[in-house]
């Protein structure tokens with residue numbers, strides 16, 4: 001039980017905006033014929049658009065990830081968290097446990113992630129006078145509309161790409177974290193808070209670097225239902241994106257993903273370790 005509770009530490013993670021992944025929007029008419037619409041004044045709040053929902057959902061998702069990971073590691077190694085400092089698990093076991101956690105969390109994450117991507121890509125500003133109302137009024141309305149318009153399976157659009165993105169990369173995530181902690185910690189001792197922060201931060205970067213190509217594809221597939229653009233599947237999305245925009249498309253958002261990954265995952269691992277220590 002304590003292990004699952006500890007996993008709520010993950011509530012600290014959230015994901016950056018997805019707008020960067022989409023194709024550039026079509027130009028709106030020439031300078032002469034351009035409509036005079038009043039754009040709302042940009043505010044700092046724009047950076048937090050659509051964030052309340054991911055923050056709430058990430059608690060559930062990270063609980064599943066860290067809960068499955070630590071229980072899978074327990075089943076594989078038969079050693080508790082405390083015993084592991086003296087009998088460290090093999091990297092193969094860490095990788096398998098991480099992949100298991102990644103695989104299961106991807107399915108819980110899929111509908112939340114889809115709603116987040118759709119809301120973040122909604123470009124109609126709420127405040128525009130006389131403009132079209134936003135397609136989705138909020139997360140619940142978004143979920144209900146997807147369900148109605150695209151069916152229950154619509155809520156799992158892009159879930160395959162998400163599973164492919166998260167299964168191996170979360171294995172890499174936990175292996176990097178373990179490896180970095182072991183490098184900086186004398187045998188048999190617990191890693192210091194600084195080590196946990198730095199190792200967690202770099203583990204986040206490593207896993208996002210490896211996940212970014214499939215992250216781009218996943219987001220495009222999730223938007224496809226809305227944009228009336230159908231891809232035949234994952235491979236078709238990859239090939240057509242690469243054809244139209246070159247191979248660089250697979251690394252779109254890499255810098256921002258990595259910059260965000262360091263603090264988020266540093267704090268996630270610190271709270272995970274701290275809570276396990278408290279209740280483990």
Ligand SMILES: C[N+](C)(C)CCCC[C@H](N)C(=O)O
Nearest residue numbers: 013166169170207208211261
């Ligand atoms: C596997 N992938 C790279 C997608 C995520 C890995 C880190 C998970 C963390 N919650 C975060 O959002 O950074």
